[in-house]
Amino acid sequence: MIVADLLVTGIAEAATLARGPIPRTRASAGELTRVPNAAVAVRDGRFAWIGPERRASRSVRLRPGGARVDAAEGTLVPGLVDAHSHVLFAGDRAFELELKARGMTYPEIARRGGGILSTVRATRRASPERLLEETTVRLRAMALAGSTSVEVKTGYSLTPRGEVELLRLIPRLAQRTGLRLVPTFLGAHAIPPEAHGNGDAYVDRLIRQALPVIARERLARFVDVFCEPGFFSVRTSERLLRAAMSLGLGVKVHADEFVRSGGARLAARLGARSAEHLLAANTDDMVALARAGVTAVLLPITAFASTASRRSPARELVDAGVPVALGTDCSPNSWVESMPLAIALAVHGGRLSPAEALTAATVNAAHAVGLEDAGRVEVGRPADFAIFPVPDADHLGYRFDVRPNVVFRQGKPVSSRTLRQ
Numbered sequence: 195m196i197v198a199d200l201l202v203t204g205i206a207e208a209a210t211l212a213r214g215p216i217p218r219t220r221a222s223a224g225e226l227t228r229v230p231n232a233a234v235a236v237r238d239g240r241f242a243w244i245g246p247e248r249r250a251s252r253s254v255r256l257r258p259g260g261a262r263v264d265a266a267e268g269t270l271v272p273g274l275v276d277a278h279s280h281v282l283f284a285g286d287r288a289f290e291l292e293l294k295a296r297g298m299t300y301p302e303i304a305r306r307g308g309g310i311l312s313t314v315r316a317t318r319r320a321s322p323e324r325l326l327e328e329t330t331v332r333l334r335a336m337a338l339a340g341s342t343s344v345e346v347k348t349g350y351s352l353t354p355r356g357e358v359e360l361l362r363l364i365p366r367l368a369q370r371t372g373l374r375l376v377p378t379f380l381g382a383h384a385i386p387p388e389a390h391g392n393g394d395a396y397v398d399r400l401i402r403q404a405l406p407v408i409a410r411e412r413l414a415r416f417v418d419v420f421c422e423p424g425f426f427s428v429r430t431s432e433r434l435l436r437a438a439m440s441l442g443l444g445v446k447v448h449a450d451e452f453v454r455s456g457g458a459r460l461a462a463r464l465g466a467r468s469a470e471h472l473l474a475a476n477t478d479d480m481v482a483l484a485r486a487g488v489t490a491v492l493l494p495i496t497a498f499a500s501t502a503s504r505r506s507p508a509r510e511l512v513d514a515g516v517p518v519a520l521g522t523d524c525s526p527n528s529w530v531e532s533m534p535l536a537i538a539l540a541v542h543g544g545r546l547s548p549a550e551a552l553t554a555a556t557v558n559a560a561h562a563v564g565l566e567d568a569g570r571v572e573v574g575r576p577a578d579f580a581i582f583p584v585p586d587a588d589h590l591g592y593r594f595d596v597r598p599n600v601v602f603r604q605g606k607p608v609s610s611r612t613l614r615q
């Protein structure tokens with residue numbers, strides 16, 4: 195008999211994602227392992243029992259003072275994992291929307307002094323306390339939408355020291371919000387204005403002045419680079435990522451978002467953890483990613499927000515055998531905290547099945563950010579889960595932006611009250 199701290203009953207369907215390979219590809223990408231009429235028990239912040247509710251009374255006893263939650267015939271899924279965010283920034287770029295609406299592209303807006311460099315100015319000016327406050331609000335919104343783990347990239351300071359200081363804020367954000375945050379160093383997000391277009395010289399400084407500190411103090415899990423014409427070339431990106439790998443850091447690539455320029459092939463050549471965006475990747479790139487076992491992190495909201503004619507090639511990547519993961523890409527360019535919206539757009543725009551999209555937002559997203567014990571409802575794993583007011587897990591992809599009734603992180607309820615500082 196299991197003595198539980200928390201017992202959840204009244205679950206119409208639990209999508210546990212407990213069985214199958216990690217990451218999930220091809221047919222296994224749609225395997226959710228559904229338990230109808232389920233109950234879930236939690237002990238010491240971890241899942242202790244999952245099964246049909248009718249068997250719960252024989253297997254689980256609630257300890258005196260333990261909590262009972264009625265899922266009200268909703269659907270329980272693993273806490274969502276946002277595998278790609280630029281949530282750590284100051285200010286906003288609402289003024290750009292009119293330019294976008296008139297058909298201006300992101301590189302054109304950037305050349306006019308807008309885009310990323312205006313966020314860099316705002317972030318450099320902001321005090322650490324201000325940055326913590328503004329980012330905490332966004333992370334709380336992510337948690338209330340069902341995310342329990344979030345990858346957080348730096349990239350709006352663009353000096354070796356400033357970028358390291360941004361990394362130092364991430365554990366403080368995790369403490370404030372109770373979320374599991376994965377820090378990624380994206381010092382090479384853009385060439386800083388004072389480098390006058392010399393990306394190579396700036397990357398040299400990142401390699402000499404930032405990477406050793408990051409590795410020594412374990413400030414980041416991954417190093418990422420914006421590999422795109424006008425930002426960092428394939429050669430320069432490779433130099434930075436190889437330096438990161440030699441220090442034991444994982445690597446990721448912002449690849450082939452605007453044009454096909456070799457980012458996906460670079461990720462495959464290096465055996466990177468992930469290649470991200472991939473809007474312009476072709477079939478050869480997909481085959482290379484599949485062979486190298488690189489996870490594709492797709493950002494269908496960005497595809498929608500920046501160029502409506504583009505869609506994330508989610509269907510093509512799954513069919514090519516590439517593990518697909520999802521993120522919000524929350525940034526001042528596409529400000530969104532909702533993983534359920536990313537799931538819906540991966541279905542409606544990216545042509546994934548609802549089950550494939552949920553896999554991409556849980557177990558595959560966890561793999562993409564190196565959290566091998568997240569994204570699944572399985573005995574012994576951290577009890578991170580969300581209960582949505584829908585009859586089964588397919589409704590997450592079917593409906594747009596459905597919101598959970600409750601979210602739990604390590605067996606504790608996440609709410610606007612518990613998230614308050």
Ligand code: ZN
Nearest residue numbers: 278280448523
């Ligand atoms: Zn990004």
